[in-house]
Amino acid sequence: MNSPALISSHLSKCFQRDGRQAQALDKVSFALKPGRVTGLIGPDGAGKTTLMRLAAGLLLADEGELEVLGVDVRRHPLKVQSQVGYMPQRFGLYEDLSVQENLELYADLQNVPRSQRAARYDTLMQMTGLAPFTTRLAGRLSGGMKQKLGLACTLVRSPQLLLLDEPTVGVDPVSRRELWHIVYQQVQEAGMTVLLSTAYLDEAERCDEVILLHEGRMLGQGQPQTFSDEVNGRVFQVRIADPDVVDQSVRGLQAKLSHAPGVLDALIEGESVRLVMEEGTVAGADLLANETGLKIKPLAPHFEDAFVAKLKPHSEQSGKNPVLPVKAATGAASDEIIQVKDLVRRFGEFVAVNHVSFSVRRGEIFGLLGANGAGKSTTFRMLCGLLPASSGKLAVAGHDLRTAAARARSHIGYMAQKFSLYTNLSVIQNLRFFSSAYGLRNRQQRERLEWALSTFELEDYRDTNAGILPLGYRQRLSFAAALMHEPEILFLDEPTSGVDPLARREFWAWTNALAETGVTVLVTTHFMEEANYCDRLVIMAEGEVLAEGAPRDMKALARSSTIPDPSMEDAFIWLIENRKVAA
């Protein structure tokens, strides 16, 4: 079969929300080659999910034609649904059913003959590594395992076309690698066609072909390589060659370079900064004219470079310096503002946090890294005073937040893992409420509200309900709400989970600027490359600290003859595997 698995011609879809018209898809036309993995790439709000839902027959297009496996979706949705596998962003696992029971349910719904089931389950369980857990309730699985089970349920009857909507969001690197492995196995063994959307751009390079979407319009379709080729010769690495001459951190360098003329993108990459230049500019002479001690060398472009280069001019996000007038923090930089000693948290028999100790100095960006279920969030919640510790000591700015007076809490800002502002309150109502909650009023409050709206470019959404904001803006709003009272310490729990690369850059630019003014930031993340933004970090697994130190020290651990320049991800995997060996 060589006919395309999916043909979309001039597909348009418009949503009506709050009296606003939102064009989710605007005349999108493409065809999917059979037996290939095609990536659907684009920032939040690009229309990726809408496209997936249209293909699965869950939405009706306003205009245009959509043919899936030779069937018109609009006319025969049930026929299409019996031939495609679709895994929505939040896959509908029944958390109160066991792994086996979830499989059974989808096997029944997909009409898998009983005689074939046992063999199919076996294959799927082997493939996903869930075989030892078939009787466990789905709700008790880790995030990565849940995603794998979701995929297994989708694959229970080998579909001809597999639609995966952001299957790897919130999944740790090890599980991500496994998920990709499963997908490719399906393509090779069963000749399946896969359409997959993702916000991780390194994954785009694993696709045979990518489709680039932005604000409902298609920007291009082709092999990842062809996109990268467009920025060939415009990607450079800048490294501080002589730390004695350049009195600057990599972070400072990155902040400075990102506003230099001709620079499209500046990204911290290990101990250096990766630059993408505008077309026609030459990095080197004019950029580094008055800088000494810096070394610059050209790099082979990644897909991400091409993505940023392609989207930055399109998006409204101006590269202006984030202004975060936060009151200067007082106290010496050597103060240990957060101290954690022998922290333990048990839930019944289960030890979620097992004798964790670390300390954070004032003005640092401190990272807690780990896979889902490593105990990061539990530690975090104890630090914020949301959960009592079973034993051990913890102090934040000299107080135990659990027992400390409300005044101690007024020094911290907190941004929860999932969006947790009032979804049916408007942007301004949310901001007003949280600023009042922190005791701001009258002129001071008005000023901070103005500041938040302008700094985070939320003016257009002032009266929009928070629940229907685009994801990126929701993130900004949460960030703004946590900063209304100019806290000394900022707790960020998985702040960039599910956020697209552009918004992530923006977010880190703000965080960096905050840290430069002396605010202490404690952040959890499972994006390994983001660890590079931290001054120091701990890596956690199964409730224990595996390593503590600067990113450089971590990476040094994993250095070997086969990996001379390990990434943070390599270091993480090395630590995890080392631990397994030790056990």
Added chain:
Amino acid sequence: MKFELIMALAIKEFLALLRDKRSRIVIIIPPIVQLLMFSFAATYDLNNIPVAVYNRDAGSLSHELISRLEGSPNFHIIKRIHHEAEIAPLIDNRAVLLVVNIDSHFSADMRRGQSTSMQVILDGRNSNTAMTAMNYLRTILLDFNRNWLEKQGQAGVKTVLDVRNWYNENLQSRWFIVPGIVCLLTLVVSLLVTSLSVAREREAGTFDQLLVTPIRPVEILIGKAIPGIVIGLLESTVIIIIMIMLFKIPLRGDIGALYLGIVLFLLSSTGVGLMISSIAVTQQQAILGAFLFMVPAVILSGFSTPIANMPEVVQWLTYLDPLRYFLIIVRGVFLEGDSYGLLFNQYWPMLLISIVSLAFSGWLFRHRMY
């Protein structure tokens, strides 16, 4: 305690409740509609009771008795039957509530000065209706008897029951039921507003966000209680105005005493609502909890059946029901003209329930985390 913090919280709660169109409709429209519907529906008074008459007597006296029956607004003779066999199907099929059966020698017996009887066959499926109908009949019969004795010039025993009904002179059950419905609706509204408020925030994660701010549990508690009390106050005021204007229920007592009762009741029902909400982990549990409180609270309050008729153990249980006290206050102020002094014993138990339930929910805010 900071007043500004509480205000900010209360405003947020109002916005969260009233910005959503569906939830706005749910909170405002049904109580008013239900007041009207239930107030007209809920009555123990019977009128136009369907009656069948089986009169075998040819004399004039039985006709006189039946015409008295016909003249009463309570009864409506829908059928005159001529065979005994017709009685059973009429009653079985609920075509009539009762059949009046008069003997062939009824008039003759009376004229001879012998005592006779009027037989009534009643459908006892609803025993209360049957008993009420029987009381109506008995009154008619008593009148008929006295009238007959006087006409015969028989002196008889000259004693009558001179019955006066206080507070509700004409024994209109609407006067009794409508104030009760006011109490019921006030309870439903305050539970609607509060019972999901904490559980919902827990599920959405906003409760954590709230707990990391400098707001104290006490302030959260008050902020969350205010919307329930304010909305409850406004709705009960509207309902009370309707009650006076439309249903002409007399307001005989002190309006201040009434409002003191309303505020105390709202405090206690809000406290219970918040307590349910903070015990619940999910919204589903909160809804269940609200039901498990509301249904017994209504049944045991004395709204429809007197508390005095309940077994003693159940009577003890009713002391935990804030609705019990509130009902007495509303009926007392409206019909009996009670004031603060007489109602003191209703006020303090509600205050106690409020304090206990509010304190417990405040404690749960910080101690129930997962």
Added chain:
Amino acid sequence: MKAQHAARMRLLGVIRKESWQILRDPSSISIAFVMPVLLLFLFGYGVSLDASDIPLGIVIEQPDTLSHSLAGSFERSEFFKPYYFNAIQEAQQALDERKIDAVIWLRNNFSSSLLAGQEAPIGVIINGVDSNQANITQGYIQGVWLAWLTHFAEVQGQALPMPVALDQRVWFNAALSSRMFLVPGLVAIIMTLIGSLLTALVVAREWERGTMEALMVTPLRISEMLVGKLIPYFILGMGGMLFSVALAIWQFDVPLRGSFWLLILASALFMLVALLIGLLISIIAKNQFVAGQIAIIVTFLPAFILSGFLFDINSMPMIIQVITHIVPARYFVAILQTLFLAGDVWPVVLANMGALFLMLIFFFTLVWKKSRKRLE
């Protein structure tokens, strides 16, 4: 044939899934079984219209044999608990303070007037706030008084004050025990609550947790999903129903005079209607918050007040009588009261079951129309 087999497999899949979820989630089981027990016990014992030991104030201004013999009649009655007062003012104050519910006032010339053949009215004051209770109290007082009077007339050799007596025959519930009619009614109310609550949250929860989207892209048809969801909850609800009926018969001694199978059939019909209403609520609401609010408002109070369980429908204004026709509990209450107390009265049972059947079709169509396999 193949398509049929596939459809059956999908249907069984949904049924199995819902059953597993019910078994895992204690709250569903507790709705179906704990709630009926709790409510039936509470109501079965708590709800009674039969007064006994009514606190009655007796004012005797001039103690003598006649007044004592009248007071003695009240004393012997099981309905009253007399309290004695010397002056009417004291009794009135006790009435104000709700210590007594009624007052019998024998003035100081009561005995002498009565014996002299003069007017000797007996003053009766009843607290009329609870008009129903006041009516009942008045009836009881009249009964005691008439009995005493008959006796007095006989002793005096005077004419009977009652040429025509009331000879009452109460069918189905000779003792006029209110529990006999309240308990079957309660079963209907409880079933309304259980049926609607069980399903009100089911679909709303699937929307909130995102499982609906995954279900919708499978070949599962709407009809299969609805039926698959209804069957397990139906079985659960019927379990609760049987349990309540057993309690009514054995715990509260309500006789079941009609056919057991007819009762089951009618209950099944009603249970389906209640479940569909719950399903409709959750489809419309799409989130548990609003679904919960709607369920609180539309289930309990209308079933309580408009079903004829307590208040006589015939006495309601015409417009309200029309409205009661959309309350399914109305039909079920009529069926239950008849089947329990009267027996298989076919015209009553069939008419009400017919109405329930129409409602079943109506709600099923509505649910069908409202649920689409699309996200819009």
